Amino acid sequence: MADARLAASRPLSPHLQVFRFILTMAMSIVHRITGGFLYVGTVFVAIWLVAAASGPEWFARVDGLYQSWIGRLILLGLVWSLIHHAIGGIRHFAWDLGYGFAPKTADLLALINLVAGIVLTIVVAVAAFVFA
Amino acid sequence: MDKSFRFQTSLKHARGFGSGKSGTTHFWQQRVTGVAALLLSLIYVVLLVKLQGDDYPTVIATLGNPFVAVLMLAFLGVSVWHMKIGMQVIIEDYVNQPLLRVLALMANSFFSALVGIASAVALIKITFGA
Numbered sequence: 001m002a003d004a005r006l007a008a009s010r011p012l013s014p015h016l017q018v019f020r021f022i023l024t025m026a027m028s029i030v031h032r033i034t035g036g037f038l039y040v041g042t043v044f045v046a047i048w049l050v051a052a053a054s055g056p057e058w059f060a061r062v063d064g065l066y067q068s069w070i071g072r073l074i075l076l077g078l079v080w081s082l083i084h085h086a087i088g089g090i091r092h093f094a095w096d097l098g099y100g101f102a103p104k105t106a107d108l109l110a111l112i113n114l115v116a117g118i119v120l121t122i123v124v125a126v127a128a129f130v131f132a
Numbered sequence: 133m134d135k136s137f138r139f140q141t142s143l144k145h146a147r148g149f150g151s152g153k154s155g156t157t158h159f160w161q162q163r164v165t166g167v168a169a170l171l172l173s174l175i176y177v178v179l180l181v182k183l184q185g186d187d188y189p190t191v192i193a194t195l196g197n198p199f200v201a202v203l204m205l206a207f208l209g210v211s212v213w214h215m216k217i218g219m220q221v222i223i224e225d226y227v228n229q230p231l232l233r234v235l236a237l238m239a240n241s242f243f244s245a246l247v248g249i250a251s252a253v254a255l256i257k258i259t260f261g262a
């Protein structure tokens with residue numbers, strides 16, 4: 001077993017709060033958070049599908065909840081999470097292939113991810129409104 | 133046998149005991165399911181926009197279309213595996229207490245399986261038109 005005194009004198013890595021805020025680190029945690037939202041969001045998809053499979057009464061009940069303002073707000077949040085996380089995923093694929101690590105490029109890609117996520121969410125929301 | 137002559141290396145003691153237990157398997161699966169989810173989610177979002185506000189018979193007819201049902205099943209299957217191994221990483225990163233960690237990992241498996249099975253049963257029932 002490792003010597004306790006040795007373990008205690010090992011240098012510790014600096015903790016999270018000593019770092020200056022930068023966009024890429026915020027986007028890193030947002031990728032994880034949106035992944036978490038989507039995880040929970042699959043319950044809403046499952047409930048909606050099961051309701052649809054259970055007949056018109058159940059469907060009307062659940063669909064009514066989803067069409068309420070709070071339901072729409074949650075769905076909008078999930079749509080944003082999906083779009084943001086999907087673009088974030090493309091960024092991950094680029095890194096996996098060895099591209100996009102230069103600090104300027106990384107910052108630019110993070111910014112594009114953030115803005116495109118919001119813009120595309122608005123596009124989807126408007127489309128849903130127009131085609132309703 | 134002479135103790136100084138062994139074919140085993142210390143790799144035997146390392147293999148399978150890392151924090152991830154399975155090397156890069158999940159890393160790679162996360163990428164493959166990510167690519168699939170990327171393609172399928174485009175279809176999913178279009179479907180969502182289309183069905184939004186539609187009445188019951190239209191929703192059933194659309195989801196019951198075999199093309200739609202196959203793509204939806206694929207999307208949900210892929211998403212469920214993607215989110216299961218994704219959440220596993222999150223749990224392994226943040227939950228350090230051994231018992232809690234095992235319980236959280238179990239809950240993750242149960243939740244993912246349940247969501248996947250419920251969605252699949254519903255979609256299959258709708259396509260087969262019961």
Ligand code: HEM
Pocket residue numbers: 031032033034035036038039042082085086087088089090092093162163166167169170171173211212214215217218219221222
């Ligand atoms: C739409 C296309 C998607 C793409 C391209 C994508 C891509 C990725 C990638 C590359 C990762 C790994 C991140 C890392 O190694 O740090 C990841 C993590 C994750 N994804 Fe996705 N994903 C998609 C959709 C989804 C969906 C639909 C869900 C949930 C139902 C989801 C849930 C998660 C979770 C929980 C993680 C773990 C987060 C983490 O480790 O920080 N993703 N995704």
